[in-house]
Amino acid sequence: MTLLVSDPDVDQPDEVDPIRFVETMAEKLLETVPVATAGRLNDERALRFAAAAEKLGRYADALRVTVATDIGDRCRPELMEKRLSTTKGCRNEVELLERVTLVSGSTLRRRLRIGKNFRGDRSLTGQPLPPAFPIVADAVAAGTLGVDSADAIITVLTPSIPHVDLENMGRAELELVAAATGTGPGAPIPVSADLTRVQAGIWMQHLDQDGAKPREKQAMQHRGFRFGRERDGLVPVSGMLMPEIAAKAIRVMDAYLSPRTAPVAFIDEETAARGDNYDRSDTRTADQKRHDIFAVIVATAAGAAETPTIAGDAPTVLVSVRQEDLEANTGVGHIDGLELPISIATVQQMICDGGLQKVVLKKNGKIVELGTKERTFNRAQRRAIMLRDGGCIIPGCDIPAAWTEIHHVKPDRDGGPTHTSNGVCLCWFHHRTIDTSGWEIRMIDGSPQVKAPPWIDRTRRWRPATKSPTRLTDALEQTHNA
Template identity: 25%
Template sequence: MSVELEDRPAGDGSVPLAAGSPAASLAAMHAQLDSLLAGDLSAAGDEAVVETLREAERLRRRLAALDHRVIAEVERRGVAQARGYRFPAELLIEALRVSRREAFARVAAARSLGPRLSLLGEVLPPVHPEVASAQAEGVVSVEQSRIIVKALDQLPGHVTVEAGDGIRNVLLGLAGVCGPESVGKAARHALILMEQDCAPPEADERREARRGVQVFSRPDGSSRMTWELNPECTEAVLTMFDSLAAPKPEAGGVKDQRSGAQRRHDALLDALKMVLRAELLPDAGGVSTTVLITIDHQAWLTGVGCAQTGHGGVITAREAVRQAGGDATVVTVALDDMRAVTALSGEHRFFTRRQRRAFAARDLGCTFPGCPAPPGWCEAHHATDYAITGQTSVDDGGLVCGYDHRERVRQGWTTRMINGRMWWIPPPWIDPNQTPVRNTLHDRP
């Protein structure tokens, strides 16, 4: 196992390279590399260039195996401590000018894939000899071997030797044809399967005990939430995100500007509003489940001022008026100075179930151009602001998905009924001519 790290200096101060010594072998490798670097690749064919790239990578991988042997020898001899370093990695940082992270990673790799000595000085194989052999042959890269070793070290203690060997062989085989990402994904999947197959019943109980949702409300009606979901709830939420959180189609040259987190937030909002519209929730205190907003009469008329949500949050009057428009999931109550009810959004402003069914039959989905959302994902929308007409009718409304109802209006889009169908008028910054456009995606053939 012993490897000579340095030749003794001659009398003139030079270092003679003894035949067969590591220094002589490395000098020969450097000479070969100098020849390769001086060579002309321009005359080589494409396949020869690719093959050169492959062999260069194989050599790079094999050199890691040499690195393991040398670092193992440094540790065996106590070279770092003899030179005043606490750890071998500190010697590597100074001698090789590598980062602290890289130095410690190399030492860890050498301890797993390099040769070892028993307490009696007996040479032992590496902790993971098959991985070490694959790296010495250039089959796996440093990153791949690190992933495989980490996965094998994380296997639960009750996993059988045969099962561990099977996982190792699968990962090594995958490393021969796939990159580190695929190997890492397979390693994580294997660990999860081992945990699930071998987990005692107490593990399920602990997981269920951890489940919970905490809501930290702010005075402005917004909140911060932390979730600890069990597998069933996690899958339901992720499935809902798959359905509702995808980026919306580009409209008027404008792409969906929302981040992934914002799309998931809006997907959750849309899903909850669907549940409220479907009236699947049980009554709350004997009242059909709705979102309740209370607002001052003057603020209701002008849109200036504040309103209060049913859970004590304070929102702007214009937001309260916006939420009250078009859907029966929100009831807004306007009160005068004596707390008398002066207006109730549900009396005339809401579209009825029959009207929504008419919209579904006519529109077949969201009316915004290019939006594929089906009727069940949509809210009812007044084509002309209710504040202007004071009417809620099928002839002046249509279906709009939650995203388009929120974002398109904010962008400046407006709506108009033309020949009994809802058309959308883009803002001037998208179309200076403001030509009305209609969603033809749901048109029947």
Template identity: 35%
Template sequence: MSLSARLADATDAVGGLCGDAVVDRADALRGLAHDDVLDLARLAGELSRLVGALGAVVSSELGHRIQTDAVFRRVALGGDQGGRFASELLRDLTRADDDTVRAWEVVGEAIAPRTSLQGEALPCRHEAVAEAVLGASIPVAHAAIVARGISRVAFAAGAEELAAVETTLVDYAGSLTTRQLGKLVRQLPDRNDPDGAAPREEQLRARSSVTIRELPNGLTRLTADLHPEAAGFVRSALDAQTAPRRVAFAAASTETASSDDILADTRPLAQKRVDALTTMARDFLAHDPGRLAGTAVTMLVTVGLDELRTGLGVAHIAGIDEPISATTARRLAADAELVPVVIGGEGEVLDLGRGSRLFTEAQRRAMVVRDGGCIWPGCSAPPAWCEAAHLAPWFPHGRTDLDNGALMCAGHHRRFDHDGWALRRHDGIPYLIPPPWLDPLQAPRRAGRVPALAA
């Protein structure tokens, strides 16, 4: 079905739902069956994506006519020269906000048909983006992020590599927020920057700082801008102290507290981190022998075997987006308090079958390397906050091995077990299968981090 036909169907469905009055509209919705309300929510999402696709197509056509058609310029812009820009015309015609118009323009340029100097038809610049946008499978704002990211590294990579990265990003775009997708796109220079991570790492070190200021209200403000290595140590320590499964006494004092008084700590994370930082500092002062060196926490640093041998390339600290250089990873690997995870060509397979009910520490570390944190789309819970979940329940037939395990935060672990979700892996990539009550078609949703872009 064409884009215009799908848009017409969606419009008819919305228009036929109820009358013009807001009261009638509310009454009509409240009278619908549960399944019909769920269908309307799905329709709203598709209609939003269809409108974005239409905006991109129209933006492309407006730009083309403004550049090539003098009659259209006179009609639309008020003359052959001067007048309004295409973006200003689009804003006036649609009353859309600036960010939306810019996204339409970026995507419209990315999916517009092209011709060679000889007049031959050429593919559009971003075929995977075009297919996803015109098929209304991803929002146009996500498509714009992908198109901009690919364009920034186009000078440093071949066409086949760029096409593969674009396909991967489009595959993830339907499951992530714009902010999460933007973070993902920022990893692209790590694969294509000929100077590697070391120069960027030194720049971040030079810009790092910690400031302490006493405020008039009696509080002391600690502001820290940390380079990746420092952030790795601090995040690992804070995550260990503030994991959701830790408990706190709800009673006024430990003298009157009983087992019934032990409740989950429901304070905001920012407040928990204050106690965590205080505990870390107190523990350091209690055990400091007077030297100005040493390390008090354990981190996971993932580095390829070739990178570890040569010192060239990048490595990653678990829970930290910014990579470090392989040279820094080699230095850190000599620290007894750090666990280096070396990835060889074949990788390591851990399989304890049904010999153990719980995953071992070694298996959890392997999951940290593979999953990077909670595998649920859009969830940013770090490994320290996650549980090793059995995909097929251990009782009666589930195995306690890597293929039957995944990292999930407590909330998503509960959803997975109780709401009827499933998980399958295809070529090592996890896909969540929604329950029929949520999606009658049970279309797979890509999950987990992006190993193709994190290396």
């Protein structure tokens, strides 16, 4: 795959200057085919236009990959002070290309990685070596294979190169390119880049049947899960999961999010719109629901009997806050081990479920008073409340009682007692948003009632709230007898 670059300082009357040609064609394209062209076409022509635009894009991508790879070769370390990046005052080829093209470093690194497989490495003596994927390179150069499909083939097959003979690797490459471009026997319909990746994986398993064990051994070394530094009010997480662990996690998420099996609090808005028994104030995205599912899983694990204790107690998050800030309902709190402060509203919500222990310090930091844990429902109270409510009391939310938190209906700061007649079950999401969602809760003779936001129930009536099958049976019998 080559690119002819004309030097403007050299007289070349018989050759077309490729730089000027591309610049001229780009100008003519913008003048002749404005970006909004598709909006003026009928359905069929719009689809044909999309295919034509993609074909043009494939060739443009081929040019981008090729020229980036060529410049990268001129910046290779062995050239020392003659490296093109060095002569232009840049650290490396990526910085040089960033300045010239104005695209992101990640995009340029991807082009360089793909192009390296088209161009091939150099030997220890500096001689160019044959490319690893010449068939892919030719298809990209011809504009028939997109960069996404090329990247899929290269990424999946590369790990098997040391274990597979060149003839079989070439056959796999040929078949995959034929399938991706629709040029195989019988001229089949071209497949997408995603399906090309799947097919490449099947070829890899066929060619390198013993490769799974070494890959798994390597994966075991690279597996991990980590928490990053807080930023913008959030703690980023990252890591690499073993395939079987990722599969289990995905299936758990699917179970929560599937319309057939999910608790109503986690079903998608479109599905919920087809029924009446759901919380219309729940506008969470799928990613936000996955976060809240993770919160449920962590809370459930923390309270499980099998979970290891810390100093004899279940894993507990410690939050510190100044008493004057807590009393004034202003300021911030601090979670032990995290740098980012949290709002006083979040502190109040965590106290509501987890309780409070007063610690009095002198100015020099000496502890002069250590109170007992307050404002926390004990195990017996929690079991009684969960039995009475049967789950999160917000109508339409089917989060079971074992996965809920206990909420003080009347806050402790307003004189509300830590008593079964003042506690109700709320899931993490509804507990976190109870002060802003519009839902209201009150206790009548020790039994909870809820009032929906006006956009859900215009009558604004108070309704008894329970998911307990025993209490529901009692209510049904009372209605029948009346």
